Amino acid sequence: MLTKRIIPCLDIKDGRTVKGVNFIGLRDAGDPIELARRYTNEGADELVFLDITATKEKRRTLVKLVEDIAREISIPFTVGGGIKSVDEIEEILKAGADKVSLNSAIVRNPDLITRASDAFGSQAVVAAVDAKKTGSHWEVFVKGGSEPTGLNALEWIKRTQELGAGEILLTSMDRDGTKSGFDLELLAEVNKLITIPVIASGGAGTIQHCCDAIQKGKADAVLAASIFHFREIEIQTLKKRMADAGIPVRFVTEILD
């Protein structure tokens, strides 16, 4: 049976892992490769690396990091952060990433989704959407959550699927960094609307939050950062409890003789 995925997210700044609270006030949480290796051994199903300081000068550093990760890690990983063009996507995928996560650039230029999925397949294109409750609806924010776009998040997400995105990385800005649980209402609405997988992000604080995102929010995968970095929740424990709750998860079983 297809299992629900647990995805640790590593926010990268200057080659180190950091985790912000509501996108500001960053704490250092270690060496990305060391963390990536640890998570893989502990049973992470995928990894996401978000370069939160992606600038032109930093791009070389990121590509080098992606190459190093790809050499070390034998599970799928996604790279995001400031990726703006088909050429940049190609550079990241050629360095060994399996998918790219696109955020601000596709809001500015939605056609990039189509061009990227035509060139590399939709499985390589993750549409990352930062959504914030504004009155009665959710609005899309860009530039690390600092800039409102006026776009209705549900409409935008539907459109990214139509344009060729293979997966949605949905972050609730209201919940991100708060450890108060995922925005289940937002998740459920999005999952009703689209047919591509959705990764729930923003708000993971407890095991129950993760179970709720899948059982109530109907998410296909759960992404979290700080609860894993600081070992507040062990991936193995989380998976065991999810399995107890009736959620299909992957255990790293011994290989048969």
Add this chain to the structure above:
Amino acid sequence: MIGIIKYKAGNLASVENALARLGAEYFVSNNSEELDKADAIIFPGVGHAAAAMDDLRAKDLDVWIKNTKKPVLGICLGMQLLFESSEEGDCKTLGIIPGRLKKFDSSQAKVPHMGWNQFNPLIDHPLITGIGNKQFLYYVHGYYAPTNEFTLASCNYIKDFAAVVAKDNFMGVQFHPEKSGQVGSLLLQNFLNLVYQESEKKASGTV
């Protein structure tokens, strides 16, 4: 030496890294004369079936693949292209294994089938030695291959489909062994073992 076929739809870095982790020697090429020198072939692939076939035809690799007697391992789209035709771009594929690729019905569940799933072994084969129905492998695909007499293992998502296939010297896996942790490494090692035994047999003149 393993030859990795380089074409538009390749996901080469991951396959190269996986072979390097196993200590296997390999090269990447889109030239049939160079590929003739390989002991075996890995035929990777992600993306669109029709676009991939166009690119293979442009490089005359479609005919070369069909005619080779070397062990070939198709991965993901590489496996799918071993079949006869695909709904994806309504195209003819290599036609080595009978059957047509179909799109998953997205009214039944999320498409693509993306993530870790198991397979159900149906026929013993050295390629899947040590891998049973408990281990997980990483799949990403929106189209699936039908099960038939060449299916070594089936997987279920929405419906049963071919997860591992073999016919003569051709083998294929729908999942990504290069991205499937230790279990995937075991499958690639099985392929290498099979190739090396083959070339040893040839060297000692028993074949």
